Amino acid sequence: MTITRRAYLAGLAAVAAGTLAFTTPAFADTFKMGLLVPGSVSEEGWNRIGYNALKGVEKELGAQVSYVELQQNPASFEKAFRDYASQGFNVILGHGFEFQDAALDVAADYPDTVFLISSSYIHEGNVIGLNTDTSQPFYLMGYVAARMGKKAGLVGGMEIPPIQQAFEGFKNGARSVDPDFPISEAYIGNFTDTTAAKEASLSMISQGADFLVPNASGATVGGYQAIAESGGDVKTFSIFSDFTEVAPNNILGLYVADYAQGVVRVVKSIQDGEVPSWNIEFGLKDADVIKFSFRDDVENGVPADIREEVEDVKAKIAAGEIKTRNR
Template identity: 30%
Template sequence: MSIRALRFLPLLLVFALFAASCGDDADSGSVDDTSAPAPTTAAPEPPAEEPVEEPTTVGLALPTARNDGGFSQSYYDGLLAAEAAYGLTIAVQDNAGDPEQTVDALRNLAATNDLVIGVGAQFAEAGTIVAPEFPDVKFAIVNGQATDDPNLHIYIVRQGVPAYPAGVIAAGLTQTNKVGFIGGLEIPPTTQSADAFSGGATSVNPDIETVSTVVGDFEDVAGAKEAAAAQIASGADVLFAFVNSGLEGVLQAVDESGEDVKIFSVIFPQCGRSTQLVGTATLSSLAQVDTMVSAFLSGSMPADLTLWGVEDPNIQSFVLCPDYASADLEAQVADLLAGINDGSIVLPPGV
């Protein structure tokens, strides 16, 4: 834990200062009265102030809005939970994912916080720039870029991993042998999820085709709707929506198409929004943020990369919506997750 300097009141040697300024002055006109008793007792020392430990401050940089209904909100919720659990003082800078904003966001937070967490690959390069400028601040970058800086700690979320079971389930649902992937921004978690979803589907049926569209923004409702409508028109009848607020556009396109198109989502299960939602590649940052903060507080932040797949279901997993959670499908999902963890299922390269 970063602990501020202990503050103590200075000793007040009032009498000594007075004697030094007034004694042995030949021109002062004072009378030497040897009969006057010399003072023998110094002023008492005031009691020392108790050490004051200031609360740990943690700053969080988010690429999108803290209430985006997806990736950023998950981490913001995680920070709020850590704030309550550890008595933190927190600061949040959201909507800071544009390249020209990431460096400034990390710098601003580093100026006033002990630990700075940058969420997403958007902050990868910024972390390598800002961490050397603040050697006394710890940086934890999710999906970041490792360097030799001892205060820069990298945590990699393998977001493609839970997309693989989604692809396997999609293969059993498609009637057209054509499925679609809609991504928000072309960053590693997006491309890895696209590869995993396609790989899962073709592991069941090599003839299944996956069409993929990256709209350029996880929050672009109109763009996601347009992409989904185009994929449905081309024959895709199962869609993986790797977007945040953009999910609303996918739901609109499916509803307006009149087709029986199934949908997979990410981060939070949102099954109640549509009967077409089959399942979710979940990501909960509660355990992630807790891991990073507790490691910081104990002085044990890892020097090596930390990788998160589906080993801990509290961090990542794949879950079915209740309408689709038959005993057979639940068992299939459990077998898929176990196979990924024990290595008997080989994921596509890079996932």
């Protein structure tokens, strides 16, 4: 089950115009939110972002919260959704595109529960996508890579739309500077194998990549370990969380997704009886959610002239003047 292209485009137009329609669910007195994560929340990166969002809802909205850590198993996804929904949870966040199908299978049986899916463009009934357009900050990284490097490498977890879109943004950013800028791309096939991420990164570095970005959830740290072993020769950006302790001499800047702010905003509207009728997309225009910055404490950091160029590009992306994805 997927949203049609026409409905998706109409949804984006409604979001841009600020004309979301709303419906009112029937909620119990105690507002409850559950979270499903594909791994451990103790790891810096994607899973921790989901956990921080849950804790933000607990702190700011006074909700009763719970979470479950899962492996990549669709059957366990469906069971977890059903467990929370049957216990009267008002909102359940499946933190990743891979939870979308399971939510669609369960949602019809629990019409009073809102199922939120991270990194998704879905909107069917009470299943709503919350997409952070990572192609936008990755476009900025690609721009810097092409201005400062000779060849880039991208190491992903699984070849799923959110990671593909991020890498698409990187490639478009780099090729806006140099259409022939060489970029290698590889996927390790999971989000947990730190060694595989490290080995794929080392392979790209051995083939001449002097700018590399890993994007593999819990396995991401393996990529930064490989980058750190290069000394200061390979540059990168820290994504989703702060990995500067892993590769202090290599990270030029940080893309930090304060996803909690966006999730709290959406969940509050649901708590108030207003369920968005379209998928939600956060971008560089949402400065409280997507934060992109340069480091001043790293040797051979991004020069002032390139920083100025990037700030100009960033403003144009936020204004909708530059498209970071091929859609």
